[in-house]
Amino acid sequence: MKPLHYHRFDPSACAYPRPRVPVLPPLTPAQLGRRRPQPATPRQHYARGRYALAAAYALAGVGPRGALLAPAYHCRTMLDPAIALGAEIALYPLTPDLHADLDGLQRTAAACSGRPAALLLTHYFGLPREIDAVARWCHAHGIRLIEDCSHALPGTGADAACGRAALGTRGHWAVSSPYKFFPCPDGGWLWANEGAALPARLPRRATAGAELRGLRAAWSQWRSPVPAPDPAAIEAERAALAARSAPSGRDWEECSDQPSADYRAADAGRAGLAVSRWIEQHSRLEPLVAQRRARYRQWQQAVAGLPGVSALLPHLPEGVAPYMFPLRVFEPARLFDPLKRMGLPIWRWDDMAASECPVARDYRQGVFHLPCHQALSDAQMAWMTALLQAVARRG
Numbered sequence: 037m038k039p040l041h042y043h044r045f046d047p048s049a050c051a052y053p054r055p056r057v058p059v060l061p062p063l064t065p066a067q068l069g070r071r072r073p074q075p076a077t078p079r080q081h082y083a084r085g086r087y088a089l090a091a092a093y094a095l096a097g098v099g100p101r102g103a104l105l106a107p108a109y110h111c112r113t114m115l116d117p118a119i120a121l122g123a124e125i126a127l128y129p130l131t132p133d134l135h136a137d138l139d140g141l142q143r144t145a146a147a148c149s150g151r152p153a154a155l156l157l158t159h160y161f162g163l164p165r166e167i168d169a170v171a172r173w174c175h176a177h178g179i180r181l182i183e184d185c186s187h188a189l190p191g192t193g194a195d196a197a198c199g200r201a202a203l204g205t206r207g208h209w210a211v212s213s214p215y216k217f218f219p220c221p222d223g224g225w226l227w228a229n230e231g232a233a234l235p236a237r238l239p240r241r242a243t244a245g246a247e248l249r250g251l252r253a254a255w256s257q258w259r260s261p262v263p264a265p266d267p268a269a270i271e272a273e274r275a276a277l278a279a280r281s282a283p284s285g286r287d288w289e290e291c292s293d294q295p296s297a298d299y300r301a302a303d304a305g306r307a308g309l310a311v312s313r314w315i316e317q318h319s320r321l322e323p324l325v326a327q328r329r330a331r332y333r334q335w336q337q338a339v340a341g342l343p344g345v346s347a348l349l350p351h352l353p354e355g356v357a358p359y360m361f362p363l364r365v366f367e368p369a370r371l372f373d374p375l376k377r378m379g380l381p382i383w384r385w386d387d388m389a390a391s392e393c394p395v396a397r398d399y400r401q402g403v404f405h406l407p408c409h410q411a412l413s414d415a416q417m418a419w420m421t422a423l424l425q426a427v428a429r430r431g
């Protein structure tokens with residue numbers, strides 16, 4: 037297996053404060069209701085989506101004799117399980133709206149030193165990406181398709197109603213990360229389609245101690261909702277920070293043939309917590325979808341006409357629940373630092389394997405992932421959008 041070359045960003049010198057608004061939904065009483073009917077498709081519950089991916093990759097034959105075709109715009113945990121299996125990884129290019137570039141995919145597969153065993157297709161930010169042509173291409177080449185629904189909420193039925201195949205039904209296997217949508221401490225689902233098998237061995241149950249710690253983590257959020265920061269303070273704080281010099285983050289590169297620190301081999305065969313499954317099963321779906329859609333649109337309105345930024349994926353298809361709002365930022369070095377210093381919750385994939393894909397190169401630092409979850413209050417949303425507007429206009 038060839039080591040991969042990574043572009044990395046180390047913000048540790050900046051000592052950014054903790055985000056003032058939670059990136060993922062904390063548990064609040066309003067989100068819970070009656071137990072919902074569960075999907076009929078057999079599924080296996082892992083501790084995270086990355087470990088569900090590990091099981092899917094292994095079933096697909098990814099390993100020393102089977103390469104993985106993965107999208108060039110990615111986080112490390114999408115690649116980690118293939119690296120742990122000793123596989124070659126070839127990164128295929130994407131179009132600016134994050135669909136697979138089919139010509140580029142063909143070239144990537146041809147350049148692979150080994151036989152590609154599987155292709156990972158990601159529905160970024162919860163928005164269904166084109167899958168039919170990719171599925172046909174995989175079928176023609178004898179490559180197994182793994183559908184990455186880690187950012188998506190499959191099973192709402194809304195996607196099928198729009199005339200598309202429902203999310204998570206086209207791949208031989210599909211994985212999701214329920215903890216990104218529901219206020220549960222962990223979780224990663226794996227299911228199979230088209231007659232593909234699930235692992236014969238069930239993930240091993242979490243210990244009672246782990247269940248207790250998960251319960252405690254959920255309960256501590258329940259009792260202490262995060263207050264919204266003061267919107268009136270934004271301008272004074274921004275000006276004070278702009279006047280002060282501060283250390284900046286460090287861009288660097290490295291070669292590695294090891295999984296990242298976010299992948300723990302010991303957790304690979306472990307089941308997700310029962311407490312997580314309970315929270316997921318008792319979460320109210322309709323308000324969750326409606327609120328996420330409303331927050332996504334609110335971000336869209338807030339960034340319309342703002343200098344230096346735009347909504348990366350402005351079309352939110354009917355009924356789809358977005359995971360985060362992706363913001364395209366044309367001069368990330370100007371905005372990232374002041375926003376992080378003021379506590380805006382921003383995720384971005386600035387730790388990424390190098391590829392020939394110009395989109396992935398630009399988006400590594402130039403796409404900010406901003407929360408749009410159901411537990412955001414109006415006041416938190418108003419503070420986040422006002423902060424982004426103030427910094428985008430003044431820097």
Ligand SMILES: Cc1ncc(COP(=O)(O)O)c(C=O)c1O
Pocket residue numbers: 084085086087111113114158184186187212213223224
């Ligand atoms: C697109 C995508 N796929 C897969 C994963 C792995 O999911 P998890 O965090 O549940 O391990 C991530 C991680 O955030 C991701 O962003």
